[in-house]
Amino acid sequence: MNQRLAALRELIMDKQYRTCRRSLEELGIDRLNETFAKQGLSPVERVTACLETLFEKETPVILPGERIVFTRTVDQVPELFTEQEWAEIRGKHYLHERGYVCNISPDYETTIRKGLAARKQEVIDKLNTKGNDAEAVEFLQSVKRSIEAIQRLIERYALEQGENETAAVLRRIKTDGAKTLHEALQLLRILHYALWASGNYHNTLGRFDQYIYPYYQGDIQSGRLTPEEAFDLVEEFFLVCNKDSDLYPGMQQGDNGQSLVLGGRSASGEYLFNDLSKDCLRASYELNMIDPKINIRVDKDTPMEVYEMGSELTKIGLGFPQYSNDDVVIPGLIRKGYAEEDAHNYVVAACWEFIIPKVAMDIPNIDGLSLIACVQNSVAKLQDCPDFQTFMQVVEAEIKSRFEAICAKHKNLWMIPAPVMSLLMDGTIERGRDISLGAKYNNYGIHGTGIASAVDSLAAIKKYYFEEKTFSADELQDALKTNFEGYAELRDRLRNQAPKMGQDDDFADAIAVDLLARFDQVLQGGVNERGGIYRAGTGTAMYYVWHATPLGATPDGRDAGEFIPANYSPSLFIRQQGPVSVIKSFTKPDLQRVINGGPLTLEFDQSIFKSKENVSKLATLVQIYILLGGHQLQLNTVSREKLLDAKKHPENYRNLIVRVWGWSGYFVELDECYQDHVLNRISFRV
Amino acid sequence: MKKGIIFSIEEFGINDGPGIRTVIFLKGCPLRCVWCHNPESISFEPQYLEKKSGRSLCGYSVDATELAQKMLKNKIIFEMGNGGVTLSGGEPLAQPGFTAEFLEQVAPVHRVVETSGMAPASVFREIVGLTDLTLIDVKQMNPEKHRQYTGASNRQILENIGWLCASGKPFVARIPLIPGVNDDDENLQAIQAMFKGVPSLQRIELMPYNKFAGAKYPMLGREYNPPFDLQSLHVTTDIFKNNNINAIVL
Numbered sequence: 001m002n003q004r005l006a007a008l009r010e011l012i013m014d015k016q017y018r019t020c021r022r023s024l025e026e027l028g029i030d031r032l033n034e035t036f037a038k039q040g041l042s043p044v045e046r047v048t049a050c051l052e053t054l055f056e057k058e059t060p061v062i063l064p065g066e067r068i069v070f071t072r073t074v075d076q077v078p079e080l081f082t083e084q085e086w087a088e089i090r091g092k093h094y095l096h097e098r099g100y101v102c103n104i105s106p107d108y109e110t111t112i113r114k115g116l117a118a119r120k121q122e123v124i125d126k127l128n129t130k131g132n133d134a135e136a137v138e139f140l141q142s143v144k145r146s147i148e149a150i151q152r153l154i155e156r157y158a159l160e161q162g163e164n165e166t167a168a169v170l171r172r173i174k175t176d177g178a179k180t181l182h183e184a185l186q187l188l189r190i191l192h193y194a195l196w197a198s199g200n201y202h203n204t205l206g207r208f209d210q211y212i213y214p215y216y217q218g219d220i221q222s223g224r225l226t227p228e229e230a231f232d233l234v235e236e237f238f239l240v241c242n243k244d245s246d247l248y249p250g251m252q253q254g255d256n257g258q259s260l261v262l263g264g265r266s267a268s269g270e271y272l273f274n275d276l277s278k279d280c281l282r283a284s285y286e287l288n289m290i291d292p293k294i295n296i297r298v299d300k301d302t303p304m305e306v307y308e309m310g311s312e313l314t315k316i317g318l319g320f321p322q323y324s325n326d327d328v329v330i331p332g333l334i335r336k337g338y339a340e341e342d343a344h345n346y347v348v349a350a351c352w353e354f355i356i357p358k359v360a361m362d363i364p365n366i367d368g369l370s371l372i373a374c375v376q377n378s379v380a381k382l383q384d385c386p387d388f389q390t391f392m393q394v395v396e397a398e399i400k401s402r403f404e405a406i407c408a409k410h411k412n413l414w415m416i417p418a419p420v421m422s423l424l425m426d427g428t429i430e431r432g433r434d435i436s437l438g439a440k441y442n443n444y445g446i447h448g449t450g451i452a453s454a455v456d457s458l459a460a461i462k463k464y465y466f467e468e469k470t471f472s473a474d475e476l477q478d479a480l481k482t483n484f485e486g487y488a489e490l491r492d493r494l495r496n497q498a499p500k501m502g503q504d505d506d507f508a509d510a511i512a513v514d515l516l517a518r519f520d521q522v523l524q525g526g527v528n529e530r531g532g533i534y535r536a537g538t539g540t541a542m543y544y545v546w547h548a549t550p551l552g553a554t555p556d557g558r559d560a561g562e563f564i565p566a567n568y569s570p571s572l573f574i575r576q577q578g579p580v581s582v583i584k585s586f587t588k589p590d591l592q593r594v595i596n597g598g599p600l601t602l603e604f605d606q607s608i609f610k611s612k613e614n615v616s617k618l619a620t621l622v623q624i625y626i627l628l629g630g631h632q633l634q635l636n637t638v639s640r641e642k643l644l645d646a647k648k649h650p651e652n653y654r655n656l657i658v659r660v661w662g663w664s665g666y667f668v669e670l671d672e673c674y675q676d677h678v679l680n681r682i683s684f685r686v
Numbered sequence: 687m688k689k690g691i692i693f694s695i696e697e698f699g700i701n702d703g704p705g706i707r708t709v710i711f712l713k714g715c716p717l718r719c720v721w722c723h724n725p726e727s728i729s730f731e732p733q734y735l736e737k738k739s740g741r742s743l744c745g746y747s748v749d750a751t752e753l754a755q756k757m758l759k760n761k762i763i764f765e766m767g768n769g770g771v772t773l774s775g776g777e778p779l780a781q782p783g784f785t786a787e788f789l790e791q792v793a794p795v796h797r798v799v800e801t802s803g804m805a806p807a808s809v810f811r812e813i814v815g816l817t818d819l820t821l822i823d824v825k826q827m828n829p830e831k832h833r834q835y836t837g838a839s840n841r842q843i844l845e846n847i848g849w850l851c852a853s854g855k856p857f858v859a860r861i862p863l864i865p866g867v868n869d870d871d872e873n874l875q876a877i878q879a880m881f882k883g884v885p886s887l888q889r890i891e892l893m894p895y896n897k898f899a900g901a902k903y904p905m906l907g908r909e910y911n912p913p914f915d916l917q918s919l920h921v922t923t924d925i926f927k928n929n930n931i932n933a934i935v936l
Contacts, residue, residue: 504759577695577697578696578697579697579698580697580708580760581697610936611934614700614701617700617706620705620706620768621698621706621767623766624767627766650738669737669738670901671738671901671904674901
């Protein structure tokens, strides 16, 4: 990192610039919704008027040394509707989360290439054609006004700059398409920022290393920039993604969806991981900040070098990169009806969902379905089941009935119109319709939660109830109802002795194969009101808390209220044999069938990164997961925070392994003085 | 059908041989190194460990063929990961029948044995003959000091190492560096002289003593009283590198 960026990084870490922020009250725009209501503005007019107002109220802030500008100073997006209006909307419609378009992958590329003036002309041309209905005219006017608002803000930033390189860049991109890397990144910054200012969230950056590459390569080939100068600009872009991200919390701080995807392969088989992809990994490594979150697309032919660079980044403990496997994801998407060229262009949404840039208005996180609750609920019918297969049918029927309830819930979906997002999505101007109304793909994704707990429960029932007959249905039902009160022995058998998913035990793993296939099978029947299909997934998001808290005791020996594992991971209380067994178990199911995504998570102690040789071994392990047909993988290094929590709540961390020296131990079993030693060591990052 | 006693199987063991490996720790050792960090590996009998989570039995009997079959389940993984299985301990050569049968049965998989070299020459030669790579410990060249800190003479060990060097079988020499016990230049020079010019030596791995070494003693109801100064450890690979011997610190 050069001195300029190091200083800028300090400034951003130090947060002083945030004193420039103003609240809606201070700016007198906290009651825009009331004004809008009085004026009788339509939703799309409100969104547009709101963006215009917000941008007028923005104060240009340029940090010393900054070359890629824009810092948000208005700390909130004003409410568009009054409480009464919201109540009316809610009465008539299903709202997804906050009602805004979110978690889709915009097409920045086209606008960066053509420029704002040309995009505005497209809108004007469309307005001048015959046959636009009133809705189209209103929408197109809004897009035009939004572009103009963006242009005015660019102009104000240019004036603020005075005469320098960035001012020249700003003046050009106010109208023209980008010709240089600097222009492309500056325009991307503004477009990305305009989405946030429009209320859209989980705004991903998509295939950054593909759509920015022509500018990067062009500047280096023409000699305009040295490779190091080009890297500096990329690194600065990454850095500025961290400036306002605290204003974009999702479920938790940091859950802001500023993710991007590197590498992959084109439909023609071309390998797409390029020098810019490498620069992205290097920038992220040097900056050591949470944004942007990096995904790497890999496949069976990905060179080891890519895994090694990824593992170097894993080492610093940011929890990314996350890997996704083209060999599984692309055929899985095609199987779900995505066109081949679209499937090849997939990206990863805010967390892990596989989505298609430009053309998909999918809602990949519309709901969660608790598979463990389905199993638990089916236990009441155990007496009616002569064999395990019949019991599996009961479980499948339960999944089906819950799925139908979910589908019924999603009727009359309404989203707040999104003119800026529409500008950045395919076909909206031609159609004269806002992206919130749908696109080429309108599919919904359902997180299947508690997969490992469900599999473990089924394995225990199969083994002890159907095969060994060690307890009766009554006993199990009573034990679960009473949270194992008086059933200590039964609980111990279920919890500690039964076969579990993650131990490379075919007894449990075959059930996982069956369960995930049935989950996908059930969803295959569904069609949503937009004509889209439903996609099964292995993610949990916050449902691993939401679905666990109200859940009573379960047949895997889990106590009432105890957590279920996050995403596609083993139960929290199994004694793992090691990462190889976990990987083998978790790659047995056909993961093309759960293409909504959700990673297997593996956790490692910092100390394994001690030598380059060990980093390579980790890289090899990642590659093996991919070669065995895993769909998605995320790696954690054990953090100090986690160890501190493990000290307080050892019961939640039975499998947390730390390297002590020459031997690995379970952290919670170490004497306190050794725990403290490990903690001390972890706080000094390798 | 030979039985052996082991105390741990570790997947993704990253410090005991190349690539993705599973390491099997055999229980029982003829040496009594004062710095031993695996005190539960010394006795050949199962024994209880008193842990915070309760009492647990350390050590169990396994059948060599069954264990080999279990490892063969991961053959494809070991091939993908350029790794295999490692027998460590304890001292694998102290259970020669079990070790030999296991190595024969697991043969298609890359085999590593980590040994102190403390075994009869015939056993040493037979087992080394069944491995793809040997990790041989070298602790102390001075026979008196060796006896003082490990409880045994190094005569047998040095004879085995001499044979290993001449055999042409690939090996890695590992030196646990213990402060004031064997980290002096004199000892390292003597080790260097022994290995200089041996083509089948892949490299030397220095394993600096770590203050966590005593962690497991209380679990066995034992006290750990190392007779050396923990602070003064001297770690250098220069002596080896200056003599064109590849050496790294683990």
